[in-house]
Amino acid sequence: MNLSRSSLLCAALLVAVTACGDDTNDASTTATPTTVAATAAAPDTTTPATTGLDTTVPDTVEHGGERTQYPLTIDNCGRQVTFEKAPERVVILNGTSVAEVESFIALGIEDRILANSQMYGVSDVDGMLEQIMAIPNGGMTLNENYEVPREQVLALQPDLVVSTWSGGFSSEMGLATRDELAEAGINSYVTPVNCAFGVTDPRPEDVAKNENQTYEASFELLEELGLIFDVQHEAGHVIEHAREAIAAIQPPASGGDVHVLLAYPGMSMMDQTGVPGVFAGPFTDSIIEAAGGVNAFPDFATFNDSSNISAEALAAADVDVLVIGLFMDGEDAAAYAAQIFAMYPQWDAAKSGTYTTVAESAYLGPHNAIAIQRIADAIATLG
Template sequence: MFVRPLVTLAVTVVALGAAACGTGTTGTGASGDAARAAGEGKTQYPVTISNCGKDYTFDKAPSRVVLMNGGSVAEVSSILALGVQGSVVANAQSYGASDVPGRAEAIKALPTGGVALNAQQDIPREAMLGLRPDFVISTYEGGFSSETGFATRDDLAGIKANTYVPGVSCGATGTVAGTPTIEDSYALLRDLGKIFDVPGRAEQVIAESKKRIEEATAAVAGKPTKNVLLVFPGMGADDFSSIAAAGVWNDVLAKAGGANPFDDPAGTMFATVSKEKLATTAIDAVIVVNYMNPDPEGSAKKILAQFPQWEAAKNQRFLILSDSVYFGPSNDVAVDKIADLLHADGS
């Protein structure tokens, strides 16, 4: 995701969550009209959505939607999962890779509004207002901060545009409301389903995701929990300065029969871990998160070669993932792939 500075990325990277369709089995989603023709039109407008302590009333489904960057693809992914991408007039979110076929291409095909992004690779105030949106989605509260040159919620209300931030990212600029879980990914889908008059489609995506996760979890039940190193090579100063700590990925790992030995109860999203600490930690598998990496498999093998004592190295047990480990609509893809990685041999 991620072209924004790392300090901002750490606020909303839960992301990635963040890309085209909801689960690995639903492609890139039908059009909004097709989704409604298949049994939607269930939202009773006006509908009021509570978001970050305020209420926002929608008289109809939005038709001029702007998606801010914020280092996430969770929001644009959810829009595509729900089949309402026809309402998007400008999208600033991108990742370049996806664990769902067709997702990266679907995101790339969305209009950008011809906006010149600011130094944070996001949409500045005047450009935002010029897009004449009726709905703006930011990945975190800072996306509506005047101090960083963005249109505020009040600015946007002044042109009759509603605004939204995923509930887990409400809070003061530079903070998150809590460590997200897969349930938070579902909450985003449900909110957008109501707003865009496709609540049935949202529940369908959620049901498919839950079914896939339940099947994967059942398959690993009773098997030993495996320690997983989740690492983001190239995102920090070196390979071990961007190791996953607190994040939605820990819920993903748990449901796949894994655990993160570097989870941080205090909520820090990324950790820097010394090679000495890594050498003395039992690591059963390595997951490299691919972001703008020309050779993610090479990165994984390089890490394993430094710690031949790990079970992960002895068994060459590694996996390359991208957007499915972040907050977003396809955590089921990651759960399924990780469960297979950790326990496919019956161990």
């Protein structure tokens, strides 16, 4: 998850298997360094209206088989990056994301990863945690800003360093800058939708892309990685399969608006205000709308704005379906749902007990179709 509302989520993430980088380039945390490691765990399976969406890529999908021509030069956040060949020694930085490492796995290029620092506590994809844990971490540890320090990255001698956000190359956070890496002959890459995240003077077009991102940003990442690593054919398969799965989802039979609330209770520790970590903004809207619903909080311009959602606003909201987000091993979705429904018994979702669960598929990454399908299945139970 590479969302700039990390000030809200960071306290929870400290006890998870990934951790936070600050929204800005100013380090302000005093936590001790954390070793990059995690324990695999299966996601909760006791809740209703969940589905095991098929995430395999069918051989029947047809698309172009273009090959990358090297040297390849791309524009990444306004920076020209040239690849003489497909990278073979990749370091993936943390950034509280799994979008990048899961995209590498989806494209079948995880063998190009020299060291990975991304991990999550649960997954919507069977076997994903085990696949991520099988990737070397290069002995990397996270510094007090929950990123891989400059010296460790340089010592690994990668040919490419990938960060989910521009802040992953912040000197103020003790990290190797893109210029420092270039001087050492190392390329760097930021996930395109997050170019504006973590810098003080982003380009207007990068700000617009970050603030208006939808699940299409997940496909953009896959497409560009496919180009860089000469796996465009595989990227086309993954993207087209996801699009087909999303297109096959049936709209709700009711014909009316079904209001869906996505919340990650563990990320807010269900504080005394009774407000779980509510997700809103264009990306979340796009997931819910693709499932046939509307966001219970549809008018937020960016994800950051949803940090202002109060207990009073939740009490006044129309919620037909509750989506419980999980991110840590051992979280109890049924207990979370019961707790939230007890706080807001006026919701139609509370009266009908309608909820489902998601993990990482509800934000940037290659598996958004799973979250969309699960939400659609929950909506379908309403008749």
